[in-house]
Amino acid sequence: MPLTCRGRVRGQEPSRGDVDDALGKFSLTLIDSLDTLVVLNKTKEFEDAVRKVLRDVNLDNDVVVSVFETNIRVLGGLLGGHSLAIMLKEKGEYMQWYNDELLQMAKQLGYKLLPAFNTTSGLPYPRINLKFGIRKPEARTGTETDTCTACAGTLILEFAALSRFTGATIFEEYARKALDFLWEKRQRSSNLVGVTINIHTGDWVRKDSGVGAGIDSYYEYLLKAYVLLGDDSFLERFNTHYDAIMRYISQPPLLLDVHIHKPMLNARTWMDALLAFFPGLQVLKGDIRPAIETHEMLYQVIKKHNFLPEAFTTDFRVHWAQHPLRPEFAESTYFLYKATGDPYYLEVGKTLIENLNKYARVPCGFAAMKDVRTGSHEDRMDSFFLAEMFKYLYLLFADKEDIIFDIEDYIFTTEAHLLPLWLSTTNQSISKKNTTSEYTELDDSNFDWTCPNTQILFPNDPLYAQSIREPLKNVVDKSCPRGIIRVREESFRSGAKPPLRARDFMATNPEHLEILKKMGVSLIHLKDGRVQLVQHAIQAASSIDAEDGLRFMQEMIELSSQQQKEQQLPPRAVQIVSHPFFGRVVLTAGPAQFGLDLSKHKETRGFVASSKPYNGCSELTNPEAVMGKIALIQRGQCMFAEKARNIQNAGAIGGIVIDDNEGSSSDTAPLFQMAGDGKDTDDIKIPMLFLFSKEGSIILDAIREYEEVEVLLSDKAKDRDPEMENEEQPSSENDSQNQSGEQISSSSQEVDLVDQESSEENSLNSHPELLSLADVDNAASISPSEQTSNPTENHETTNLNGECTDLDNQLQEQSETEEDSNPNVSWGKKVQPIDSILADWNEDIEAFEMMEKDEL
Numbered sequence: 001m002p003l004t005c006r007g008r009v010r011g012q013e014p015s016r017g018d019v020d021d022a023l024g025k026f027s028l029t030l031i032d033s034l035d036t037l038v039v040l041n042k043t044k045e046f047e048d049a050v051r052k053v054l055r056d057v058n059l060d061n062d063v064v065v066s067v068f069e070t071n072i073r074v075l076g077g078l079l080g081g082h083s084l085a086i087m088l089k090e091k092g093e094y095m096q097w098y099n100d101e102l103l104q105m106a107k108q109l110g111y112k113l114l115p116a117f118n119t120t121s122g123l124p125y126p127r128i129n130l131k132f133g134i135r136k137p138e139a140r141t142g143t144e145t146d147t148c149t150a151c152a153g154t155l156i157l158e159f160a161a162l163s164r165f166t167g168a169t170i171f172e173e174y175a176r177k178a179l180d181f182l183w184e185k186r187q188r189s190s191n192l193v194g195v196t197i198n199i200h201t202g203d204w205v206r207k208d209s210g211v212g213a214g215i216d217s218y219y220e221y222l223l224k225a226y227v228l229l230g231d232d233s234f235l236e237r238f239n240t241h242y243d244a245i246m247r248y249i250s251q252p253p254l255l256l257d258v259h260i261h262k263p264m265l266n267a268r269t270w271m272d273a274l275l276a277f278f279p280g281l282q283v284l285k286g287d288i289r290p291a292i293e294t295h296e297m298l299y300q301v302i303k304k305h306n307f308l309p310e311a312f313t314t315d316f317r318v319h320w321a322q323h324p325l326r327p328e329f330a331e332s333t334y335f336l337y338k339a340t341g342d343p344y345y346l347e348v349g350k351t352l353i354e355n356l357n358k359y360a361r362v363p364c365g366f367a368a369m370k371d372v373r374t375g376s377h378e379d380r381m382d383s384f385f386l387a388e389m390f391k392y393l394y395l396l397f398a399d400k401e402d403i404i405f406d407i408e409d410y411i412f413t414t415e416a417h418l419l420p421l422w423l424s425t426t427n428q429s430i431s432k433k434n435t436t437s438e439y440t441e442l443d444d445s446n447f448d449w450t451c452p453n454t455q456i457l458f459p460n461d462p463l464y465a466q467s468i469r470e471p472l473k474n475v476v477d478k479s480c481p482r483g484i485i486r487v488r489e490e491s492f493r494s495g496a497k498p499p500l501r502a503r504d505f506m507a508t509n510p511e512h513l514e515i516l517k518k519m520g521v522s523l524i525h526l527k528d529g530r531v532q533l534v535q536h537a538i539q540a541a542s543s544i545d546a547e548d549g550l551r552f553m554q555e556m557i558e559l560s561s562q563q564q565k566e567q568q569l570p571p572r573a574v575q576i577v578s579h580p581f582f583g584r585v586v587l588t589a590g591p592a593q594f595g596l597d598l599s600k601h602k603e604t605r606g607f608v609a610s611s612k613p614y615n616g617c618s619e620l621t622n623p624e625a626v627m628g629k630i631a632l633i634q635r636g637q638c639m640f641a642e643k644a645r646n647i648q649n650a651g652a653i654g655g656i657v658i659d660d661n662e663g664s665s666s667d668t669a670p671l672f673q674m675a676g677d678g679k680d681t682d683d684i685k686i687p688m689l690f691l692f693s694k695e696g697s698i699i700l701d702a703i704r705e706y707e708e709v710e711v712l713l714s715d716k717a718k719d720r721d722p723e724m725e726n727e728e729q730p731s732s733e734n735d736s737q738n739q740s741g742e743q744i745s746s747s748s749q750e751v752d753l754v755d756q757e758s759s760e761e762n763s764l765n766s767h768p769e770l771l772s773l774a775d776v777d778n779a780a781s782i783s784p785s786e787q788t789s790n791p792t793e794n795h796e797t798t799n800l801n802g803e804c805t806d807l808d809n810q811l812q813e814q815s816e817t818e819e820d821s822n823p824n825v826s827w828g829k830k831v832q833p834i835d836s837i838l839a840d841w842n843e844d845i846e847a848f849e850m851m852e853k854d855e856l
């Protein structure tokens with residue numbers, strides 16, 4: 001926890017939900033970073049770290065952990081450590097005492113994970129209790145029915161290595177069985193897999209498919225299992241999936257999720273950050289062109305936001321603003337540099353390092369970004385930062401002689417642990433499944449460009465890569481939204497009139513109502529003035545209209561969730577600028593619906609002072625202490641607006657309200673915004689921000705230690721530069737009209753016993769003409785009359801030159817070329833029986849709801 005300078009111990013911090021499943025009280029970060037130490041030539045430190053692991057780590061804890069995370073980080077970390085320990089021992093200088101102790105621990109852990117595979121399918125349960133396994137009542141797990149594809153399909157490298165190192169074949173057998181089952185369950189016409197699967201029945205629970213969250217390393221492990229184990233069946237499976245990915249998901253430079261049995265239908269209009277590993281995998285496969293294209297697009301997104309947001313839209317806006325210092329982009333950069341030798345990728349690496357140092361480096365490590373837009377931090381440095389990010393960035397710049405062993409003799413696991421390639425010829429007792437009969441030779445030009453042809457493709461000519469990047473130069477800046485192109489192109493192809501767009505819909509327009517009726521969508525007027533939309537495919541005029549209705553509803557769900565998001569104010573930042581922080585610590589702050597709007601004014605800078613009374617609910621008794629400063633006030637007892645007026649009257653230039661719920665943190669709680677008091681709050685001129693208790697105590701601790709603590713209140717963290725370290729001037733700059741400290745009298749006398757919290761519900765109910773969707777769980781609330789239409793969204797899309805072109809023309813072109821080459825695109829023309837449409841429709845809605853609800 002790099003902000004509070006402590007280790008995170010499971011159970012001793014507020015739960016963060018699934019993220020904590022990686023923590024098993026087994027010194028995760030220490031184990032995950034063992035082999036990084038050797039790569040960085042820190043051999044002595046490696047030796048010490050191994051001793052610490054052997055001395056301190058206990059694997060027999062009563063903790064429920066993720067099987068996937070434990071495998072890739074802990075089992076992988078122990079095996080990577082073992083691989084390099086025996087390499088060092090053989091060299092004769094270090095680790096001479098080592099006697100396979102890490103391997104013994106790995107084996108012990110392997111046996112602890114095996115009960116998870118006790119299912120008829122062979123797919124593992126997603127979680128296991130390290131002490132009690134699955135079945136025992138004390139285990140507190142084992143009732144789950146679903147797991148993600150990557151969770152079940154990312155075991156083979158570690159499990160096979162464990163088997164081959166130890167001779168205990170059971171691990172490799174179990175991992176193979178899980179992979180065989182996933183392969184059997186692939187959607188047979190598209191050859192794609194869904195995101196989550198039922199571990200008992202093998203049914204796909206989420207039928208959307210991409211290369212990012214939930215699936216990513218399943219594909220990675222098929223190809224790498226072929227490399228490590230030399231088993232052709234893995235390559236055949238990988239190639240079959242790769243062909244499907246390139247056919248449906250790859251829409252260069254984008255990679256967009258689709259539905260597994262309607263792969264021409266995009267399932268999302270945004271991409272997640274995990275897919276940034278894919279260009280690296282494409283390099284391993286030897287398909288460099290799309291790797292360069294996707295990587296370039298991602299780099300432009302990074303240049304825009306300093307980091308890759310956890311999710312971003314097809315027009316490159318932030319969808320989820322966090323960035324937990326994920327390594328995938330650095331990984332792809334390393335592989336692309338290796339493949340092309342183009343120094344451009346060194347420049348990319350330099351930018352990554354500069355941004356990390358500038359925005360993420362804090363006194364006790366590197367802090368995850370809570371919000372790439374504000375630059376605020378989360379008290380979190382995941383173990384993959386040292387395991388992967390450090391390793392790949394170091395390797396990017398390392399010369400061969402900088403590394404004390406030959407890195408080419410190893411394969412990287414998904415957590416960048418190193419496994420020696422000689423394992424392919426050791427202990428090969430596992431019978432290989434012969435899947436060749438199932439495998440149909442792919443007639444796909446993708447494979448003309450694969451390994452070993454790369455030598456011919458890139459005779460180390462850096463201009464080659466540049467020529468691919470050039471047309472994409474401005475793809476992010478000049479982009480036009482292209483979220484639903486595929487949905488629309490089907491309608492164009494079928495010759496139907498373009499369906500009514502959700503954003504154009506007016507509940508009072510009779511023509512629109514007529515179209516809705518045709519599409520099987522009916523309107524229900526609720527007593528409270530809201531309107532609900534209900535869809536029944538069976539009531540549509542034709543199957544085509546029914547499909548249009550589905551698309552309309554999907555758009556409406558997306559539009560309304562977007563509008564809900566927009567009604568929320570964005571987060572703000574409290575940046576500690578005084579010694580010894582110098583702007584390095586940026587705390588996520590909740591905005592206020594009143595007072596100075598920090599997005600429109602310059603930041604407010606000042607020293608902090610606690611108000612008396614601390615709750616700020618009455619006239620301050622220490623006005624001299626807060627005058628010209630930023631007052632700290634505790635949440636509770638009265639309205640936020642009242643606190644603001646009291647500190648403003650005492651001459652404060654800003655206020656920070658600190659949550660009184662002990663242990664609350666922006667790591668675990670959603671953004672909080674402070675509402676007004678329901679009356680006119682124009683008299684409040686100073687900026688007010690809210691901090692959860694954990695972030696608040698970072699400031700309170702700083703006061704205890706350094707007395708004088710200066711902060712910046714802003715909408716976005718300011719560059720921390722040497723200037724901050726030199727500036728010793730007291731608080732001066734702020735745009736508050738109360739700069740002079742002049743007293744502004746409060747008009748409000750009202751006292752409530754609780755703070756009025758802003759809630760979505762409040763804002764929704766205040767709109768009379770809200771529209772919601774009744775039979776989809778996702779309550780879509782939308783105010784058609786307030787919608788602003790964006791002309792580019794309707795008619796334009798992006799071409800590879802970054803220019804906006806006319807969608808109609810482009811769609812026609814696409815439709816012609818795609819129909820020629822792809823037999824699957826004609827599905828839109830077929831007249832489907834209505835109940836099959838209805839079934840598909842329900843599946844799509846289910847998948848859509850699931851996607852909306854799920855988090856990475």
Ligand code: DMJ
Nearest residue numbers: 217326327328384414415
């Ligand atoms: C890592 O733990 C692994 O790379 C995993 O496969 C998915 N991504 C995380 C880091 O983002």
